Amino acid sequence: MRLDGLPPGPYLARETVKKAMQMTQFDDRERAYEAKFAHDEEMNFRIVARRNRLVGEWAARKMSLSEEETATYAKDVVRADFESAGDDDVVRKVHGDLTAAGVEVDEAQIRDALGHKMIEARRQIIQEQS
Numbered sequence: 001m002r003l004d005g006l007p008p009g010p011y012l013a014r015e016t017v018k019k020a021m022q023m024t025q026f027d028d029r030e031r032a033y034e035a036k037f038a039h040d041e042e043m044n045f046r047i048v049a050r051r052n053r054l055v056g057e058w059a060a061r062k063m064s065l066s067e068e069e070t071a072t073y074a075k076d077v078v079r080a081d082f083e084s085a086g087d088d089d090v091v092r093k094v095h096g097d098l099t100a101a102g103v104e105v106d107e108a109q110i111r112d113a114l115g116h117k118m119i120e121a122r123r124q125i126i127q128e129q130s
Helices: 010-062 067-080 088-100 107-129
Strands: none
Touching: 010 067, 010 088, 010 107, 067 088, 088 107
């Protein structure tokens, strides 16, 4: 029974169904956006981690590290990114390690390598998904 005392008619039933369908569509759309956001965030995390590994390998080659040392060093560079937000922690680590190893490099060269390796990392991740 409606509040105005009239029995529910076909118009009200139709409007109720229509509103329910709109809410379902809205909920579906919201879930899709949330899923896309989560996927994009995961992809970005994977790309940045891959980029950091590639930069670690690049720096290890400059320091003439062995294959085993290169793998370990690349993992250390990936872990260094968890210290603070942004790329400064990675740049600081790589710059400090290269300088300590007697390799002349400035932060601009490292940031340039980060940019190039980001492109390479994105390409690799996308190819892996294909």
